[in-house]
Amino acid sequence: MNRNVIAMLVLSALAGLSLWAVELRADAQSIFGRGTGGVPETLENAEARQLVIAVVSPDRDERTALAHAMASMLAEERLVAAVNLGPEMPARGTIDFLWHHRFRLAPPAPEDLSVEGMVAQLHSARTALASVTGVGFGDYLLRDPTGSFARLIDGLATANTSLQSHDGVWQAQDGSAALLFVSFTTEPFDASAVIALADSIRQVGAVDGVETILLGPRVAAAEINAAMTRSSLWVSLAALGLLILWFSWALRSLRALATVMLTIALSLAAATLVVQAVFGWVHVIALGFGGALMGLAVDYPLHLMSHGRQMRREAGRLVMLGAATTAIAFLAAVSSGLQAFVQVGVFVASGLGTAAAASRWLVGGVAETPRVIRCERLLWRFPAKPMIEIAMAVAGLATVYFFSGPSPQLFALPSGLTSDIAAMRQMVSLPSGQYHLRVQGATAEEVLALQAEIAPDLDAAVATGLLGRYSMLGTFLPPASQQLTELPEAEVFAERAAAALSASGMAVQFLDTLLDAYGEAVAAPVVTPEMLQDHADLAPFAERVRFAGGHWRETVRLWEIQDPERLAAAIERPGVEFIDVSSEIADRLGSLQRHVLLGLGIGAAVAIAVLALAGDGTRRALAIGRSIAASLGLTVVILILVGGPLSVFEILALTLVVGIGIDYGIFIGFARDAETQKAAARSVGLCAISTMMAFGVMAQAPFQVLSEIGTAVSLGIGATLVISFGRTRDPGETR
Amino acid sequence: MPMPANATAALDARPPGVLRFGIAYREQIFHPALIQPVTAAGTFRIADDGTLIRAQEYPEPEIAEIGRDTIRLRDDLEEEANLVPIPEDIEPMLATVRALVVGEPGRILETYSVALLPHEEGWQVVVDLGNATGALTHLAVIGCGETLSAVELDLSDGGRRRIDLGRGS
Numbered sequence: 001m002n003r004n005v006i007a008m009l010v011l012s013a014l015a016g017l018s019l020w021a022v023e024l025r026a027d028a029q030s031i032f033g034r035g036t037g038g039v040p041e042t043l044e045n046a047e048a049r050q051l052v053i054a055v056v057s058p059d060r061d062e063r064t065a066l067a068h069a070m071a072s073m074l075a076e077e078r079l080v081a082a083v084n085l086g087p088e089m090p091a092r093g094t095i096d097f098l099w100h101h102r103f104r105l106a107p108p109a110p111e112d113l114s115v116e117g118m119v120a121q122l123h124s125a126r127t128a129l130a131s132v133t134g135v136g137f138g139d140y141l142l143r144d145p146t147g148s149f150a151r152l153i154d155g156l157a158t159a160n161t162s163l164q165s166h167d168g169v170w171q172a173q174d175g176s177a178a179l180l181f182v183s184f185t186t187e188p189f190d191a192s193a194v195i196a197l198a199d200s201i202r203q204v205g206a207v208d209g210v211e212t213i214l215l216g217p218r219v220a221a222a223e224i225n226a227a228m229t230r231s232s233l234w235v236s237l238a239a240l241g242l243l244i245l246w247f248s249w250a251l252r253s254l255r256a257l258a259t260v261m262l263t264i265a266l267s268l269a270a271a272t273l274v275v276q277a278v279f280g281w282v283h284v285i286a287l288g289f290g291g292a293l294m295g296l297a298v299d300y301p302l303h304l305m306s307h308g309r310q311m312r313r314e315a316g317r318l319v320m321l322g323a324a325t326t327a328i329a330f331l332a333a334v335s336s337g338l339q340a341f342v343q344v345g346v347f348v349a350s351g352l353g354t355a356a357a358a359s360r361w362l363v364g365g366v367a368e369t370p371r372v373i374r375c376e377r378l379l380w381r382f383p384a385k386p387m388i389e390i391a392m393a394v395a396g397l398a399t400v401y402f403f404s405g406p407s408p409q410l411f412a413l414p415s416g417l418t419s420d421i422a423a424m425r426q427m428v429s430l431p432s433g434q435y436h437l438r439v440q441g442a443t444a445e446e447v448l449a450l451q452a453e454i455a456p457d458l459d460a461a462v463a464t465g466l467l468g469r470y471s472m473l474g475t476f477l478p479p480a481s482q483q484l485t486e487l488p489e490a491e492v493f494a495e496r497a498a499a500a501l502s503a504s505g506m507a508v509q510f511l512d513t514l515l516d517a518y519g520e521a522v523a524a525p526v527v528t529p530e531m532l533q534d535h536a537d538l539a540p541f542a543e544r545v546r547f548a549g550g551h552w553r554e555t556v557r558l559w560e561i562q563d564p565e566r567l568a569a570a571i572e573r574p575g576v577e578f579i580d581v582s583s584e585i586a587d588r589l590g591s592l593q594r595h596v597l598l599g600l601g602i603g604a605a606v607a608i609a610v611l612a613l614a615g616d617g618t619r620r621a622l623a624i625g626r627s628i629a630a631s632l633g634l635t636v637v638i639l640i641l642v643g644g645p646l647s648v649f650e651i652l653a654l655t656l657v658v659g660i661g662i663d664y665g666i667f668i669g670f671a672r673d674a675e676t677q678k679a680a681a682r683s684v685g686l687c688a689i690s691t692m693m694a695f696g697v698m699a700q701a702p703f704q705v706l707s708e709i710g711t712a713v714s715l716g717i718g719a720t721l722v723i724s725f726g727r728t729r730d731p732g733e734t735r
Numbered sequence: 736m737p738m739p740a741n742a743t744a745a746l747d748a749r750p751p752g753v754l755r756f757g758i759a760y761r762e763q764i765f766h767p768a769l770i771q772p773v774t775a776a777g778t779f780r781i782a783d784d785g786t787l788i789r790a791q792e793y794p795e796p797e798i799a800e801i802g803r804d805t806i807r808l809r810d811d812l813e814e815e816a817n818l819v820p821i822p823e824d825i826e827p828m829l830a831t832v833r834a835l836v837v838g839e840p841g842r843i844l845e846t847y848s849v850a851l852l853p854h855e856e857g858w859q860v861v862v863d864l865g866n867a868t869g870a871l872t873h874l875a876v877i878g879c880g881e882t883l884s885a886v887e888l889d890l891s892d893g894g895r896r897r898i899d900l901g902r903g904s
Contacts, residue, residue, distance in 0.1 A: 129766065131791075135870055142768045167802065168805060507770050509767070
């Protein structure tokens with residue numbers, strides 16, 4: 001049976017297995033590692049499950065009606081736990097819970113339990129009876145002369161949004177949109193399901209002159225994922241089309257073309273399955289490097305075919321050597337310890353191994369040689385090559401040292417998302433995205449105690465204008481120690497309450513009702529966050545304190561911060577940390593960059609060492625290493641001078657430049673005579689054109705990560721080609 | 736005065752002294768805690784957008800704009816309004832008052848079952864609250880002949896309210 005047919009069968013089996021078994025994920029933890037809460041760690045916590053929908057239209061009735069329609073549609077959605085369309089009265093069960101636990105949640109101060117305090121409260125309660133809301137709440141207020149219940153209800157009202165509503169629907173503070181606040185269920189994040197839901201929402205709002213804006217971590221993540229997938233698909237198809245055209249011309253044979261394409265496809269399928277088998281899932285970043293793998297894997301059959309049958313054996317050895325050393329260079333990514341990058345290492349290493357083995361076996365059945373492109377004419381005399389190469393490498397290192405720093409973000413948010421965030425800030429008072437407080441303790445109780453401790457400082461900051469407002473569970477739920485405030489005996493309360501009723505001109509017979517209500521409230525148990533979970537209206541408060549990384553913690557949201565440094569100084573204490581998210585992200589990115597840069601250095605060094613051991617001697621291996629260092633230096637200088645600090649993905653892409661540099665160096669540098677060198681130059685030229693085509697297309701991708709990788713590799717290949725084609729002497733020439 | 740023929744005919748009655756800008760009201764609130772009832776007074780009117788406005792003048796000034804799902808509360812001096820959702824269990828009372836103020840009492844019949852019964856003042860149309868176990872236990876529109884005089888409520892907390900329409904403070 002024809003080797004290509006066998007390969008096709010194997011490929012079909014691997015592709016089928018991939019479709020069945022591979023689970024693709026895109027979580028930030030795998031990139032940043034498990035952190036301390038400043039960087040969005042996961043899409044599974046309560047905050048990440050929130051979504052704000054703005055229906056933008058100048059016609060208030062139209063947008064309000066559309067918001068109603070969206071709420072009806074969302075009520076039927078499996079992914080949606082709750083939709084808040086407008087002001088809602090707490091459920092009767094919640095009001096009863098608050099009533100019974102009022103002394104725990106809003107303990108009365110001694111003055112509230114004095115006769116004067118109760119007289120004042122009874123007067124307020126009597127006035128409140130006349131209010132239109134008195135029918136529902138008036139009786140509660142009369143039965144609690146301490147005012148605890150009134151304070152509790154006021155506190156809840158303050159915790160809620162200050163937005164206005166029209167026809168039961170929240171309206172943006174700038175009057176431009178109707179707003180819906182949606183909570184996802186606790187089902188694990190599923191990007192395609194979230195995209196489908198977002199599409200359904202937009203479909204309801206698809207009316208002339210109406211714009212629907214969706215803002216929430218899950219929707220943003222799903223849409224970035226989808227944009228990246230679309231971008232990758234576009235790049236892959238464009239690159240594939242271009243390469244097929246190019247190979248059809250260059251290889252002159254359908255069988256040779258099939259051999260190259262099968263090698264690429266087999267290596268991608270095998271790499272994906274290996275990563276799935278090792279990790280149980282595949283990160284999109286690892287799969288994204290499939291493009292990079294394609295750029296390398298394509299080289300192996302081309303090298304082999306470019307060498308005539310008599311040179312193919314030696315070329316095969318060099319291909320295996322090149323694959324092994326490049327795989328080692330990529331495996332250095334494992335040292336980062338970050339799953340996404342460890343996966344990249346395993347993905348590329350296993351893919352290259354497969355590509356090298358497959359190409360050797362498949363090319364064995366191909367007699368045709370590629371069209372002759374006289375690349376040997378590009379070989380040039382490079383005077384003082386070692387010195388200049390060292391100078392280029394040093395220039396690269398110096399540029400990294402002096403002009404580089406952590407890039408401000410892992411990748412830029414799509415422009416649509418940043419403009420949506422800006423628009424939403426005009427519509428609703430969003431908490432600061434840059435600053436928050438992290439309150440952390442060994443128990444939830446400790447977190448609440450710390451919050452009770454900082455509350456006066458935060459209130460003072462609000463009073464002096466340092467802070468607009470803040471929101472934390474502790475505002476609503478005091479720690480147990482404060483809930484157990486000592487309250488007067490029933491007899492003492494009865495005496496004071498009777499005096500208060502009498503002084504207020506009220507029926508003293510009502511005292512029995514007051515005493516019953518007092519006794520029940522005194523006997524109520526201490527409220528824990530878990531108890532709030534039983535009430536849909538209160539559960540969102542409780543979910544804000546959560547267990548993560550061995551601690552209980554809450555991210556306290558802050559609004560309108562005027563002077564971050566002064567605020568931090570006023571608040572910080574053991575267990576309470578003022579977080580500047582942007583500097584935390586910069587620290588993490590800096591650390592990530594150092595990890596990846598170190599991995600690149602170690603990988604390159606180990607690859608050269610292996611080359612020295614397995615190749616034709618240390619001197620040649622070092623010469624190749626020097627050329628690679630020079631190529632990297634030149635690429636880095638251009639990237640930094642043109643585009644600023646290197647991104648993590650650019651550094652990772654440079655690992656590919658190391659791999660390609662080793663390949664080119666092996667073939668050009670290990671050529672023993674003029675004939676071999678001519679064949680090597682032709683094969684390297686053919687490979688370089690092919691790889692630059694693939695990465696040149698990637699550089700045009702609209703998604704930043706892909707365009708960065710494409711640009712870095714294209715530049716790197718150009719530099720590698722120029723430097724590796726530069727000769728100090730002809731083969732066989734002696735010093 | 737003879738009883739009206741049926742509830743529909745009874746509800747055609749109008750309060751006395753309907754003002755150009757609305758209907759004056761006086762509300763008496765009875766509660767077990769009170770020796771004397773609390774009295775509130777003001778006017779009801781309908782805004783251009785259909786919102787029912789309850790403008791209380793006594794004991795404290797309070798403007799309540801009662802929409803479909805929410806009540807916007809503010810006092811005379813306060814510019815910022817406090818938005819309160821309408822508790823489900825007082826909705827029948829607000830719907831009844833709205834229908835009477837708009838002058839289309841037939842709207843009550845569209846939503847609720849009613850019964851026409853005799854009353855010491857003449858007649859009463861009792862609104863059937865169904866099996867609801869909220870704040871209201873009894874809701875009735877009171878009248879005499881062709882004059883509609885009040886809305887009466889009994890509350891689950893032992894309280895009682897009477898809103899006299901067409902009579903201010």
